[in-house]
Amino acid sequence: MYNLRKALEENKLLEIKVKLNEFNPVDIANLLEDLDHEETLKAFRLLNKDLAVEVFSNLSSEKQQQLIEATSDEEISRIVSSMFLDDTVDLIEEMPAGIVSKILRNTSPAHRKLINQFLKYPDDSAGSVMTVEYVALRTDMTVKDALAKIRKYGIKNESVSDCFAVDKERKLEGIVPINQLIINADDTKIADIMTDNIEKVEVDSDQEYVAHLFRKYDLSNMPVVDKEGRLVGIITVDDIVDVIDQENTEDFQKMAAMNPSDKEYLKESVFALAKHRILWLLILMISATATGTIIRKYETTLQSVVILAAFIPMLMDTGGNAGSQSSTLVIRGLALGEIKTSDIWKILWKEFRVSLIVGIVLAGLNFLRILCFDKVELKIIIVICLSLFFTVVIAKVVGGILPIIAKKLHFDPAIMASPLITTIVDACALMIYFSTATILLHI
Template sequence: MDIERNKDNFREMFRKKDFMALKEEMSVLPSQDVAEILNQMEAKESLIAFRLLPKDKAADVFSYLSDKIRAAFSKMIEEDELKSLIEDLFFDDKIDFLEEMPANVVKKILKGTPESERRLINQFLQYPEHSAGSIMTIEFVDLKADMTVEEALSHIRYTAPKKETIYTCYVIDNQRHLLGTVSLKDLVVAEPNQKIDDLMDKHIIAVKTDDDREYVASLFKKYDLLSMPVVDRENRLVGIITIDDVVDVLEQENTEDIQRMGGIRPSEESYFNQSPFTMAKNRLLWLFALMVSATFTGRIIQRYEELLQTMVILAAFIPMLMDTGGNAGSQSSTMVIRGLALGEIKSRDALKVMWKELVVSIIVGISLAGLNFLRLIAIEKVNYAIAFVVSTTLIVVVVLAKVVGGLLPLLAKMVKIDPAIMASPLITTIVDAMALISYFKIAGIFLKI
């Protein structure tokens, strides 16, 4: 558990070139921890340490290494060593690695692998990035319906070491059509001579290879699954997805949503692994678009230049009105974006959302306006007319902001844009314009200017 101390130990042994101790230490540590330490070392030193690992652990550690260090390794080691390393990987880890490699390296690595496996690998490499196919693996246990429990268990016993999970087994016919699933729990509890056919669960929750991985994750969450079968259009079993990969998908999807909501083009690389130029690029597009649209707000101010010149005090409340509007709007859009992501809100709920935001915004708007009115009179010593105009504008702005903030993500969803885009930066810009126009109109009416 104490990874920091382990890291220091590790470096110390390396410095002393005490490779025996290093080998011992690495065999005791979980693969994930070994990988975490190797990721942070110089590529050359990292490779030396990596080569001290026993063959089976090496493959496991390799699957947890960062893309960066794996790319460095693959440049430093001989083709044969790379090949034998990849052979030991689980199928989904193999695909993950090959996806990162340049095409010519992939070609070289695949040279010599049997035709059938090469075809399978190419098929897996072609599944679109966010599809169920892209996160599945082929190391599952398949059973036949006419097996007895005893036969099934001995089949599992024999094949288990090469499988990603044996806790759910998949019952298929000779054409590989998926007939049912049976858990190892049920097999262990059942009588040895029971038939799989009688034992298996025929209500299968499965996905297709081209289903979106977010949909896959939502099924895992809802049905508390440990693994799930993936079938093709003819209901033939092509792979399974396991919960550990789904947990990663959930975190990635959350990161993507959060980045979009922060006005950043999403990236799968971690903060420190992105170069400053990539980072700048991912941020510039939105900033520029929003900068240009913010000039509309500027135009509005210009249009009311005369009014402002005769009553400069009005300018002092512009930031407060704009900010409060922006914040109120982004509160609503945040709630709706998250509700959509969790499936609590559906596109068809637009009217319900509008109504809810309307009620909430009236409560919020009146409370804020009331507090603000008192503050302006008592603390800021503003005259009643201006306090009234500012506070009334506040109600209008909060109501508009919350209704627009609640509806825009739904609108995005309907036209198949990611609702997360409709978060604070964009909402703020839209609401700013609405806030200013309301302000000047209301001032025009009540201040008779």
């Protein structure tokens, strides 16, 4: 990568100007992140106007704030008016009050009104991920009118391959791929070349549902309408990629027993990180006490055959791992829509059979291992291996169906992941272990 800092120190301004303007705005933004305040300003001012806007959109909020503080009102006005509306809204949500008022002071009243409207859409709604940079065509226009409109106003968002057909009340009627405007004759009516069987969502639809539609229908963009069916924005698939990443991150966090947070790890404060983690650790810690109670109940058993304690970690860990495997597959299947709650009996039957195979193999190998390497009575080995087998079976069945039950009860299935399953399976494992021991060893 280009050594921008060195070039700035040597004051090679012309070289920097030429070089930077050849780069992708995302890469330039990354380069600027590593510079100090003075250097950032110096480099930013060397960018061409259009490129500057794109680079600005890709900067971290700290850098954006620095730049706005050091920038004249005119320049702010120019940058903000050229940014995509969704980027402007993100910017305003991140900035402190003083900076926000500096930005809003420099936007036109119409633009300000739009921004305010966008700020009202709830987080995670279609409204919060949509953008307004699209081409709307009236259904009664001809191809010639449409082309004239596009030539006059341009297409701000070049990655959108469709225009959107609306009636006089701006009600969404259909989609017109841009290439239809190229291949059809000038006097063709938009109404005749539009596709009217289209997927759309309302502004307050959940973004996870929107992502589901994009996946299901392989969409590259989707119109967003208000309660009356009027077109208010579009969602492009590159924003859906971000939504998918965000939803997956949330699932990973929930499955590791944390409150989800969409902030990057390195940018989150130590207190926030601790706060997200403590509650679940506490709940699970107290639940694990139940497992302790089981051990206390069998204190005398344990005192007479203390070797039994040595195999508790192996039993608990294997049970927990076996259960987590099953719950993870089912949670993921539910998230991708590959598994429905009505599949519960299929899953029960499948996990039962898988657990028989896995249980027999693990118990068998464990039997041989202890027999060969440990000095343990045969009776006790049998207790250990029988317990292991039953633990694996219960773990897999419980791990497989608890996420489905959670979903049926309208909880997030992701909470039924490794930590909670482990706690439940631990209790089962010890109960099986000690009752088998009491019976077989006649204690």
